[in-house]
Amino acid sequence: MQLYLYDTWQRETRAFEPLNAEYVGLYCCGPTVYDYAHIGNLRTYMFEDTLRRVLEFNGFSVRHVVNITDVGHLVSDGDDGEDKMERGSRRAGGESAWVLADRYTAAFQVDMRALNNLEPTLWCRATEHIAEQIDFIANIEAKGFTYRTTDGIYFDSSQQDDYGYLARLDLAGLQAGSRVEMGEKHHPTDFALWKFSPLDSQRQMEWNSPWGRGFPGWHIECSAMSSKYLSPWFDIHCGGEDHVAVHHTNEIAQSQACHGTRAANFWMHGYFLQLDNVKMSKSGSDFLRLQTVIDRGYDPMAYRYLNLSAHYRKQLSFSWEALDSAQQALMRLRVSYFGWPQGGEVDQAFSEAFLREVNQDLNTPRALALVWSLVKGSLSNADKKATLRHCDQVLGLALDSWQPVEAIIPAEVMALFETRQAARKAKNWQEADALRKRILELGYVIEDGEHGVTIKAVS
Structure with missing residues (x-):
C-alpha cells in the first residue's frame, strides 16, 4: 500500500519512494541542550517517532539520526547575541557549559524514553564534529559562497537564485525593510558559518580553524552531520515549523553550495503546541516539562495519546482538561486490552484499513478512530487483542507493558x-x-x- 507524506519543499502530499534499497535515511533536528525540553518541543519528537514507526510498519529499514546542539545556536536568528550554551552556563551560576550540555542531553533522553519514543540509530553532538563542520565550510568557501567580516565567515545568500524557496521568502521585501541588525552582513538573509571568539575574553567552547579561533554557526552542524551519516542526498529531514524560515532554509543553501542538492528529498515539519493560543517557549511563563505533567499525576503515555489525537500538521491546543480526557481514553483502552485473552490473530481487513489511514501523511486521528471501532466491534476479544497489538507498533502506547495496580478503594x-x-x-x-x-x-x-x-x- 502506497505511503504518502507532505513535503514542505513542494508544498504538497506526494508518494514516498526510498532513494536506496538498504534503508530510509531520516535526519531529525535535535534539542539545543541549554535547558530542559518543554512539552511543545517533545510534540515534534513524537511526530518524528510516529513517522519512523510508520516507515517501519511499511517494511522499510530506517537509519534515524538525531543531533544534539551543544554549541553555536545564538539567541537571535539574526546571528547576533550570545551562544545559548554560554548564556545557560551563566544562568546556572557559572557551571560549565560542557556539564550543562551533558545534564540536559540526559534529561531529554529520559523524556524520550518516558514517551516510548524509539531510540535513534545514532545520536551525534555538534561539539564532536567540529572537523567535519570546518571541512564543510572550506568547501563552500572554495566554491565562492562566503565572505569575511570582523566577527566571522558568512554565507552569501545572493549567490543562489532560489535561496529561501523552502519558506517562500520574499527576498525583495526583506531587502527593502530588513528585520535583522545588518552589522557587516551584505544582505539580511546572509548567515554565519563560523563565528570568531571575542578578542577580550575566552569562550568555554572554541576551536582553531583556518579563519581564526571561534565556533561554528548553528546551521552548519546539521549539514555536516547529515551528509556524513546519511549522504549528501537522503530521504527525509524533519523538524518543527519554526525551522522552516531560517534554520532549514539555511541548511538547504549550504547543501546546495557544497553538494548541489537540497539535502533531503522530503522536508517535513511538525506544528506547534499552544497554550491559550500562544506558542509554548522555553523563555515564557508557560514552560511545561514532561516531569511537570508527571508530577501532577498524569501518565506520560496520556500526553502521547493526546498528540496522536491531532494531526502533526495542525497546531494543538494544550489544556489540563484535554489531558484529562486523553488519560481517561487511554485508561479505557488499556483496561479493554488487558482484559482480552491471548491467542488471537490479526484481522487483515482491519490492519489494511489502519495502514491506509497512517499512510495518508500519518493520519493518527483517523487511525485512533479506527482503533475505537475495533474495541466496540464484533471481532472476538482474542483477535481484537492481536490486532491492536499489531497497530500499537505505530501508536507506541506500550499497551503490552501496562498492568493494573491494586489499591485501597476510597x-x-x-x-x-x-x-x-x-x-x-x-x-x-x-x-x-x-x-x-x-x-x-x-x-x-x-x-x-x-x-x-x-x-x-x-x-
Missing part, C-alpha cells in the same frame, strides 16, 4: 460502586453504565466476570 468510589450495583439489580442499565464511566474517570475499573464483580485501581 469511600467515594465505593459509594458509586454500590449505587451502580443497585442500578444493575434494578435493570437500570443506562444509569449503571453512566456510573461505571464515572468510576473509571476517578481511576478505577469495574470488571464483571463469571465469578462476580470486582473493582480495582488502574494506572
Whole structure:
C-alpha cells in the first residue's frame, strides 16, 4: 500500500519512494541542550517517532539520526547575541557549559524514553564534529559562497537564485525593510558559518580553524552531520515549523553550495503546541516539562495519546482538561486490552484499513478512530487483542507493558460502586453504565466476570 507524506519543499502530499534499497535515511533536528525540553518541543519528537514507526510498519529499514546542539545556536536568528550554551552556563551560576550540555542531553533522553519514543540509530553532538563542520565550510568557501567580516565567515545568500524557496521568502521585501541588525552582513538573509571568539575574553567552547579561533554557526552542524551519516542526498529531514524560515532554509543553501542538492528529498515539519493560543517557549511563563505533567499525576503515555489525537500538521491546543480526557481514553483502552485473552490473530481487513489511514501523511486521528471501532466491534476479544497489538507498533502506547495496580478503594468510589450495583439489580442499565464511566474517570475499573464483580485501581 502506497505511503504518502507532505513535503514542505513542494508544498504538497506526494508518494514516498526510498532513494536506496538498504534503508530510509531520516535526519531529525535535535534539542539545543541549554535547558530542559518543554512539552511543545517533545510534540515534534513524537511526530518524528510516529513517522519512523510508520516507515517501519511499511517494511522499510530506517537509519534515524538525531543531533544534539551543544554549541553555536545564538539567541537571535539574526546571528547576533550570545551562544545559548554560554548564556545557560551563566544562568546556572557559572557551571560549565560542557556539564550543562551533558545534564540536559540526559534529561531529554529520559523524556524520550518516558514517551516510548524509539531510540535513534545514532545520536551525534555538534561539539564532536567540529572537523567535519570546518571541512564543510572550506568547501563552500572554495566554491565562492562566503565572505569575511570582523566577527566571522558568512554565507552569501545572493549567490543562489532560489535561496529561501523552502519558506517562500520574499527576498525583495526583506531587502527593502530588513528585520535583522545588518552589522557587516551584505544582505539580511546572509548567515554565519563560523563565528570568531571575542578578542577580550575566552569562550568555554572554541576551536582553531583556518579563519581564526571561534565556533561554528548553528546551521552548519546539521549539514555536516547529515551528509556524513546519511549522504549528501537522503530521504527525509524533519523538524518543527519554526525551522522552516531560517534554520532549514539555511541548511538547504549550504547543501546546495557544497553538494548541489537540497539535502533531503522530503522536508517535513511538525506544528506547534499552544497554550491559550500562544506558542509554548522555553523563555515564557508557560514552560511545561514532561516531569511537570508527571508530577501532577498524569501518565506520560496520556500526553502521547493526546498528540496522536491531532494531526502533526495542525497546531494543538494544550489544556489540563484535554489531558484529562486523553488519560481517561487511554485508561479505557488499556483496561479493554488487558482484559482480552491471548491467542488471537490479526484481522487483515482491519490492519489494511489502519495502514491506509497512517499512510495518508500519518493520519493518527483517523487511525485512533479506527482503533475505537475495533474495541466496540464484533471481532472476538482474542483477535481484537492481536490486532491492536499489531497497530500499537505505530501508536507506541506500550499497551503490552501496562498492568493494573491494586489499591485501597476510597469511600467515594465505593459509594458509586454500590449505587451502580443497585442500578444493575434494578435493570437500570443506562444509569449503571453512566456510573461505571464515572468510576473509571476517578481511576478505577469495574470488571464483571463469571465469578462476580470486582473493582480495582488502574494506572
